Amino acid sequence: MNTDILEIGADGVDAAAVVERIRKIVDEKIAAGAYADARIAAAERTNLAQLKNDEQFAGFYLQCLRDAVYVDISDFEIRERRARLAPLLVRLKKAIWSLLKFYTYRLWSQQNQVNGLLVTGLESVDEKSSEKIRALEARVAELEKRLAALEGRPAGEPPGA
């Protein structure tokens, strides 16, 4: 990370400026999808209460969740680390898997469907509420501007300032 901007004045490090700069870089990387990672979604499990106030993070978290939400139900390479009986054990495991696949596939594909629908639902709620907030903010700004004009003060200056 570029630390040139971290030198604030001759005497020392301005921690707030460092954090601000890091946040800017991180927010750009989040927008670019650099942290869309199921492991991060899992690691944030104890931080959700803190994240709920961060508007931008909700989108990011949902992105991580989208990545984490599907259970892998595809076929996989069956191995055996005990060399002596490996061929026999691999054949046995393959037989067990072929018997179970029919049952687990049905189970997990339904689970994946539910998970996917839940995330889609959450994303849609998030999108709609964000849109609504943006529209309300624009309306408030417009009303403030009109009020300021009526009171004859510059826009942006609070009443009574």
Added chain:
Amino acid sequence: MAAPRSIAIVAPRYPEGETVGGAETLLRRLAERLAAGGLEVAFLATCARDHFTWANEWPAGRSEVRGVVVHRFPVNADRNVPLFLARQAAIDRGETLSRAEQLEWLRHSVNSDALLEHLRAEGARYDRVLAGPYLFGLVYHAALLHPEKTLLVPCLHDEPFARQPVIREMFEAVRGGLFNSEPELELAARLLGFDPRRGAVVGMGIEEFEADSSAFARRRGLRAPYVFYCGRREAGKGTPLLTDYVRVFRERTGREIELVCAGSGPLDAAPYIRDVGFLSESEKREAMAGAVAFIHPSLLESFGIVLLEAFMAGAPGLVRAGGTVLRRLCERSGGGLWFRHYPDFEAELMLLMDDPALRRRMGAQARAFVRREYGWPAVEARLRRALEEL
């Protein structure tokens, strides 16, 4: 206003030669400093040693410890613990309790009628009563015996217990409060309508020390850089988040870093997590001095003694943005960074690992800040001023 000459300090326990809660340690240290400064200081506590059982383990009576007269009184035997726990759980769930139920919660919390009787009878002897932390029945009842001379040392957190109307009443009734940090005083104003003019920020002094930054890693055979945490390991302190973040950091970045945890409580088992248990004071300081960063993932701190100790050791801090007190310490000192979520954490830890010069400068700033603001001379001056002016 005349300077007080005689002070009583009320706390649930008197920490003697053992590790107990930070609030009680803080009160003991303030008591010792006031006594060393020539004031008459009586420390009034229960006979309990264990904060789970509250069994009377110390003998009741009077003793003198480092210039402080310590009076110990038995914890009431008639506590209805199941009722207390039921009320406490209801508060924790965010339920609204009637006034009678709130008073029941305090009545069956830790109390000592003998201590209150002493304070009632001898109250005139004391010019000021310092009482804390805020959420114990003992402190509530003691504060209301002589509210006109009581200064709370609340160690306040933003938690459901602090929002109970009876707690607000206590803050309104007393003469004033001594707080550990500006954010704590601001929290009292916001949460309890406490008038900041009746409060003062005092805190606790941190002893100055030097520590060898390579000794801990050498002694413990640590080859990789490490981050350090010291304290109780529990959800409330944020340690599950810390272990999760370090695991994901290692997986995503491929960087070799270990997490060294001192203290007690459950901890994930992983090859890169070193549980070193309780450390001696000198080894703890060395561990702090050699760390890439001291990580304090707690959100509910009213002071952050251990972060200030790490600052004194020259370690930069890494704390959560939502932990107002710890973040403010990092902000004011320039000695630490704060993260909102994992992506911030990853970027900040990478920065500290990759830029030793920055790390050293932040550590130096942190140390200078603690010496200036939390050296004993500064704290004592704030304490004396508060006792005279409040």
